[in-house]
Amino acid sequence: MRVLVTGGAGYIGSHTVLQLLEAGHQAVIADDFSNAKPSVIGRLESLAGQSIPVHRIDLTDAAATTRLFADEAVDAVIHFAGFKAVGESVTRPLDYYRNNLDSTLSVLQAMDAAGVRTFVFSSSATVYGDNPVRERTEDMPTCATNPYGWTKVMIEQVLADLAAADPRWRIAVLRYFNPVGAHPSGRIGEDPSGFPNNLMPFLTQVAVGRREELSVFGDDYDTVDGTGVRDYIHVEDLAAGHIAALDRLGRIQDAWSAWNLGTGQGVSVLQLADAVVRASGREIPYRIVPRRPGDQAAYWADPAKANAELGWQATRTVDDMCADSWRWQSQNPDGYPD
Numbered sequence: 001m002r003v004l005v006t007g008g009a010g011y012i013g014s015h016t017v018l019q020l021l022e023a024g025h026q027a028v029i030a031d032d033f034s035n036a037k038p039s040v041i042g043r044l045e046s047l048a049g050q051s052i053p054v055h056r057i058d059l060t061d062a063a064a065t066t067r068l069f070a071d072e073a074v075d076a077v078i079h080f081a082g083f084k085a086v087g088e089s090v091t092r093p094l095d096y097y098r099n100n101l102d103s104t105l106s107v108l109q110a111m112d113a114a115g116v117r118t119f120v121f122s123s124s125a126t127v128y129g130d131n132p133v134r135e136r137t138e139d140m141p142t143c144a145t146n147p148y149g150w151t152k153v154m155i156e157q158v159l160a161d162l163a164a165a166d167p168r169w170r171i172a173v174l175r176y177f178n179p180v181g182a183h184p185s186g187r188i189g190e191d192p193s194g195f196p197n198n199l200m201p202f203l204t205q206v207a208v209g210r211r212e213e214l215s216v217f218g219d220d221y222d223t224v225d226g227t228g229v230r231d232y233i234h235v236e237d238l239a240a241g242h243i244a245a246l247d248r249l250g251r252i253q254d255a256w257s258a259w260n261l262g263t264g265q266g267v268s269v270l271q272l273a274d275a276v277v278r279a280s281g282r283e284i285p286y287r288i289v290p291r292r293p294g295d296q297a298a299y300w301a302d303p304a305k306a307n308a309e310l311g312w313q314a315t316r317t318v319d320d321m322c323a324d325s326w327r328w329q330s331q332n333p334d335g336y337p338d
Contacts, residue, residue: 001118001246002026004072006059006107007080009036011190012122012179014044016078016239018188021048023243028072029054031081035193037336043187059103062110069114076118076249078242079107082151085197086126089148100151108162117169120245121159123258124152125177125231130296134266137302138175138258145294156258163256170254172245177231177262177301179238181321182328189328190235191335200232200321203273204329207282214284216269218291221298227269229298231262234316234324244312262301263314272318279322280330 003020007013008029014036020027029041029052041054053072059065059081082100083089089096104121111117126149127142144150156173163169180200182189196202205211219226241261248254267275273284307313 001075001250002028002073003246004028004030004074004077005080006030006077006103007036007082007122009033009038009040009054010080012176012235012238013078013080014040014188015183015235016080016242017044017052018047018183019236019239019243021050021052025246027052028074030057030059030068032056032058035084037191037338039336039338040188047183047185047187059106060099062106065106065110066113069110069116074116076120076246077107077111077116078120078122078246079104080122082122084148086146086148087197089146089151093147096147096151100148101154104155104158108158117166118246118249119159119169120172120174120242120249121155123156123173123175124149125175125260125262125299125301127153127156127175128299130294131299134299135302136260136299138260138305160256167255169256170249171256172249172254173256173258174241174245175258175260176238177233177260179235180232181234181236181316181324183236184324184327186324186327186331189325189332191332199269199272200276200325201329203276203284204280204325206284207276207280207326208329208333210333212285214273214286215289216286217289217295219288223268223298225268225270228295229266229268229300231265231300232267232272232318232321233262233314234321236324237261237314237316241306241310241312244306244310248310257309259306259310260301260303261306261312261314262303264301264303266298266300267318272322275318275322276326278319279326
């Protein structure tokens with residue numbers, strides 16, 4: 001297939017582009033570079049051994065998005081583009097609703113006009129909300145506890161309604177848990193703009209000396225060591241899930257289906273920090289601070305549906321994740337060059 005990857009210069013998008021090319025597909029990147037640096041493209045092309053068409057575009061611009069589909073004949077879309085910081089979404093809700101919803105609607109309308117109706121959506125475990133059941137399954141009701149999560153819930157509803165209205169659509173909804181890690185080459189990885197919103201880049205930035213210490217938000221949860229527990233998945237396993245979903249949409253006439261992409265194993269904040277210490281050989285100073293409002297004690301994926309229906313399984317361990325994260329961070333202490 002020739003696949004348009006929106007947000008393809010970002011963390012998960014870039015790893016997925018590389019795996020698409022390795023699987024024999026063609027990839028076209030659309031990105032506004034608001035949370036990615038253009039220098040990632042040269043590294044992708046070097047790793048892939050081929051040039052990659054790139055369009056710098058604001059996908060909330062419906063006219064520009066329509067022109068993109070006129071310029072590039074594609075067979076499918078993997079949609080990563082969107083704002084993604086939970087905390088920031090609470091302080092900037094209008095920006096999040098406008099960007100994430102408008103860009104998705106713009107892409108879907110342009111796809112429909114161009115007769116392209118195969119769509120893989122980057123969703124999130126945040127759609128399970130504050131469910132007391134720690135192991136999350138796809139049949140649980142969806143809700144959210146922050147504007148970022150609500151954008152994912154709303155887009156999932158849009159996609160379900162679209163599939164119900166027009167059986168020509170083939171839609172895969174992939175609910176990520178906590179992506180970490182990097183390409184084993186150390187050439188591409190997670191490079192958050194400004195203050196990291198996720199745990200792993202914060203840990204590796206402390207290890208590399210960019211930050212003094214880790215703030216641990218609460219140590220009195222009902223978990224193995226009192227700190228929050230999450231399901232961390234290697235970004236390479238996550239990218240492979242997109243290839244598997246795309247393959248299924250080409251074989252099975254799913255109108256709309258959702259799959260969890262996770263390991264099914266919970267790892268605490270301090271357990272992950274210990275794994276980064278093992279990978280880096282550096283100490284990780286940390287300080288216990290009050291819990292953050294809205295944080296849950298623990299949750300993880302039940303990935304059985306993805307294992308059975310996509311023929312996909314997360315294979316990399318927590319130590320693999322930390323080793324690859326550290327390789328990326330130590331080789332690129334300041335992230336991608338500007």
